[in-house]
Structures are given as structure tokens and as C-alpha cells.
Amino acid sequence: MFRVTTEIININKDNPENDKIHKAAMILKNGGTVAFPTETVYGLGANALDSAAIEGIFKAKGRPQDNPLIIHIADINQIDNLVENVPVKARKLMERFWPGPLTMIFNKNKNVPHIVTGGLSTVAIRIPNHKIATELIKAADLPIAAPSANISGKPSPTHVNHVIEDLYGKINMIIDGGMTGIGVESTVLDVSCNIPTILRPGGVTREDILEIFPKVEYDLALKSNEKIVIPKSPGQKYTHYSPKAKLIIFEGNIDNVSNQINVRAEKYLDEGMKVGIMATEQTKDKYQGCVLVLGDRQKPKTIAANLFRTLREFDKMSVDIILAESISKEGIGEAIMNRMKKAADENIVVNGGG
Ligand code: TXA
Ligand code: MG
Secondary structure, rough: OOOOEEEEEEOOOOOHHHHHHHHHHHHHHOOOOEEEOOOOOOOEEEOOOHHHHHHHHHHHHHOOOOOOOOOEEOHHHHHHHHOOOOOOHHHHHHHHOOOOOOOEEEEEOOHHHHHOOOOOOEEEEOOOOOHHHHHHHHHHHOOOEOOEOOOOOOOOEEEEEEEHHOOOOOOOOEEEEOOOOOOOOOOOEEEOOOOOEEEHHHHOHHHHOOOOOOOOOHHHHOOOOOOOOOOHHHHHHOOHHHOOOEEEEEEEOHHHHHEEEEEEEEHHHHOOOEEEEEEOOHHHHHOEEEEEEEHHHHHHHHHHHHHHHHHHHHHOOOOOOEEEEEOOOOOOHHHHHHHHHHHOOEEEEEEOOO
């Protein structure tokens, strides 16, 4: 097993200290790996133009080679060095949503190494809305490729401790910049087709994009429960966000869901299992035992912010099975349910009653 010395460094997210940013930027310039916070989740960064540096990301995460990385930039002008052309559609979206949780897919140019794009001729790019991230990219004066800073397959990190759990001893530096805000990753949007198509739902919702364009599609693989539809976003085909325990989602009328979860919980307890229940503010009092509250159903952003942390907490509690309520797919709910369903490997109980 390879082992690297990892430095953990605390940086003020509102006023990043110049000397610390400079130190992290030098690691990136020298081909090293640095985990840093963004407004969505923590990313694991390396110089996007340096194949050997990118190799370090894949190795540390244990990431499949065909799963491409998102390139993070700090200034719109950096894009010209990476892509063939920027479609008019993309310009409009950049003006509205950058910096922010929207990743767009472009035709790459020859400067972008194949290892970054998993062999694809397209490249994913975004400007994060986080001072530490953008100051770091500016100081390195490089485009920075950065997947989420977790071991492949585990829930994405929303707190520095999650990064430390997964990657300490495998990367050169971890920047502690506090909790990330949004908690689910950016929306991945294909703008190369006539109708903009969401390949991964995320921080920018379909409703947000509809304010700019009259029509926005979801990739067929997101709409279908059939695993035979190959997703356009390679990452969507892998098991993801998986806690150690088996996760089962209960869908339907919320009262039925709570009753059903209680029936199941009793059954599994009788079988000698340790059961975790993923509840919401509105329902938490209906359950007993290892109950964790995701957030408030009326404020789905709180649920997005807590989802990955909660999955990791269940791991710490060593539960054997997690019974989870589904939530409404409106707005950010689409991204939340996408992550939950992947974590559950599509293990869903449809409970009738609406
Ligand atoms: O919020 C985020 O997007 C975070 C932060 C760190 O920026 N990053 C992130 O990266 O979630 P990652 O690697 O965990 O997810 C990137 C997703 C994967 O599903 C990948 O398959 C997709 O973007 N992707 C990357 N390049 C692509 C391309 N050229 N075509 C289609 N999908 C692409
Ligand atoms: Mg990821």
C-alpha cells in the first residue's frame, strides 16, 4: 500500500490567508494532490494539464479510469484554453449560474489529457462558488481537475473529517474550510445537443435552468429504472454514495411510509439486526431506536446539506440496515432522491396510497 505524508491545513473560508493558499497552490503546481472545499462537496484537486498528477487522483480514490473528472476554473477566460468552442447556450448559462453548482459539458481541445476525460472527446467544466476554491485555482494559475474527495463509491464529503477518514495518507494536503453548503454535487448539464440535457441532477435545479430555456430534458438513464440504458455521464453507472449497511427507501403517502417503516424495523430487529431509520423533522417522533433526522421536509435544502453526513453517521453506528423515507422530487429534491436511490442500489418499497 502506498503512503504519502498528508498535511492538514485550516483556512478561513471568508478571508483565505494568502500564505496558506500559496502553500497549497505550490503543491498543485508541482504535480501534487490537494483536497479543498467547494460550495457543494469537498473536491480532490490536481493540475488538469498534467497526466501524472491526475493519475494521483485516480489512485488515491480508487476511481475507475473511465469515469471522467470535472475541471474547475476561477475565471471564464480560462475556458478558452480547454475547449473547442463555447456554444451560445452555454454562455447564457455561465452568465446566470457561474460561479455555482452547474457543470457543463464541452468538446475538449488537445490541451486536455485523455486521462481527465476518461477517453471521451468532451470535458466537464465549472467555476465553484467558494472563496478557498477560487483563490486556490487563481494562485496555482492552472485549471484544476477535481472529483469529490471520497474513496470511490462512498458518500461525498461535506466535512473535512470525511476527507480525512477516506484520504489521509493518500494525498499531499487537505484544506479544512468547514462544512460545505449545498451538500449534493453540481448539476451536470450537456449543452451540446438542441435541448439542454441534465446528466446528473444537482445544486442548480431543472426549474432554475427553465428560467433561461423553455425546455430542459433529463438523460434517459435518469428517467428509467432499467439498468440497460447507458447513462451519458459515466459516473452515473457506478454504485455510489454507499453506506456499509443496506439501504431501503420507502415511497408513498408519508403516514403509510412511517407505518411501513415501523413494521419493517420490528421484523429486522426480531431477526437480530441493528436497524437505522432516516427520518425528517416532521416524522422523527414516530420512530424508536437509531433514528437520525435528515432535515425539514418544508426546507429540502436542509436535507441536501445533511444527506451524505447522515449516511456516514449510520456507518459509525454500525447499523445493518437503514430504512429511509423518500422525499418530494421537486427542486433540489430531484438531486437528493438521485443520490438516495444510488445509495440504495434502487432498493425501493413503493408503498401505495399516493
Ligand atoms: O459538485 C461537484 O461537481 C463536485 C465538486 C468537487 O466540484 N465534484 C464532483 O465530481 O462531484 P465527481 O467526479 O464526483 O463527479 C463528476 C461527474 C461524474 O458523474 C462524471 O461521470 C461526470 O461528472 N462527467 C465528467 N466529465 C464528463 C463528460 N465529459 N461527459 C459526461 N459526464 C461527465
Ligand atoms: Mg463523486
